[in-house]
Amino acid sequence: MDDDGDPSLGLEAAHSAPRILHAGGDATGAGVARALIRTVLDAQAAGRIQVMGHAQVTSLSQSEGRVAGVNFLHDGRALGVHGDAVLLATGGAGQLFAQTTNPAVATADGLALAWRAGAAVADLEFFQFHPTCMVLPADALEAAGNGNEPLLISEAVRGEGAILLDANGERFMPGYHADAELARATSLPAASPCTSRPLEIPTGTSSLMR
Numbered sequence: 001m002d003d004d005g006d007p008s009l010g011l012e013a014a015h016s017a018p019r020i021l022h023a024g025g026d027a028t029g030a031g032v033a034r035a036l037i038r039t040v041l042d043a044q045a046a047g048r049i050q051v052m053g054h055a056q057v058t059s060l061s062q063s064e065g066r067v068a069g070v071n072f073l074h075d076g077r078a079l080g081v082h083g084d085a086v087l088l089a090t091g092g093a094g095q096l097f098a099q100t101t102n103p104a105v106a107t108a109d110g111l112a113l114a115w116r117a118g119a120a121v122a123d124l125e126f127f128q129f130h131p132t133c134m135v136l137p138a139d140a141l142e143a144a145g146n147g148n149e150p151l152l153i154s155e156a157v158r159g160e161g162a163i164l165l166d167a168n169g170e171r172f173m174p175g176y177h178a179d180a181e182l183a184r185a186t187s188l189p190a191a192s193p194c195t196s197r198p199l200e201i202p203t204g205t206s207s208l209m210r
């Protein structure tokens with residue numbers, strides 16, 4: 001909530017109005033996850049659903065030409081469960097790329113499971129490539145001790161006024177699009193000025209980083 005008790009809405013790059021909901025400052029994801037987890041655990045406590053954690057689905061089982069359940073690994077055991085309907089919600093596919101800010105589990109399992117079961121897949125070429133991602137040099141990574149995971153710098157930072165600088169410290173986006181850093185899309189030349197230098201971030205925006 002903001003100071004007036006209204007939902008706290010932020011502007012993201014390319015949006016024409018602030019409509020990004022924030023919770024707990026820069027802890028929006030934790031807020032969303034907490035609410036979802038609580039709801040699922042409540043449903044389990046009420047006996048409406050059964051949750052099986054740390055299970056890895058390996059294939060879809062089929063019967064009479066239809067998907068009839070899933071096969072999965074749990075505690076090293078191969079198990080299966082029947083389902084009248086199977087909904088695949090296995091997240092993204094960013095780990096197929098050399099550099100990604102996606103979590104380690106984003107390995108396109110749902111797509112592969114569906115495709116192996118005979119589903120038609122479409123629009124696989126549509127991926128969001130994020131223009132602002134921080135990859136620390138090897139020595140800084142070691143000092144920070146936080147592995148080799150690139151950190152996504154939220155478009156909300158640009159929405160709040162951050163600008164992109166090239167390797168010479170010069171702003172370049174106004175030369176490509178009238179909306180500059182807030183452009184919905186633009187095409188940069190092959191030798192693009194994108195750089196690993198940090199964004200110039202105005203004071204007061206750090207709470208929007210994710």
Ligand SMILES: Cc1cc2nc3c(=O)[nH]c(=O)nc-3n(C[C@H](O)[C@H](O)[C@H](O)COP(=O)(O)OP(=O)(O)OC[C@H]3O[C@@H](n4cnc5c(N)ncnc54)[C@H](O)[C@@H]3O)c2cc1C
Pocket residue numbers: 055056057058089090091092101102103105106109110152210
């Ligand atoms: C760095 C980053 C920042 C983001 N910031 C925002 C933001 O600010 N606001 C916003 O709205 N969105 C944001 N997003 C996008 C948002 O996180 C995703 O769109 C959302 O989490 C996708 O939810 P999902 O349930 O589809 O997949 P996920 O949340 O990825 O869940 C998929 C689940 O499936 C499980 N799974 C995968 N394979 C298998 C398998 N074979 N068997 C069993 N389980 C499996 C995984 O372990 C995981 O738990 C961000 C994403 C990234 C990467």
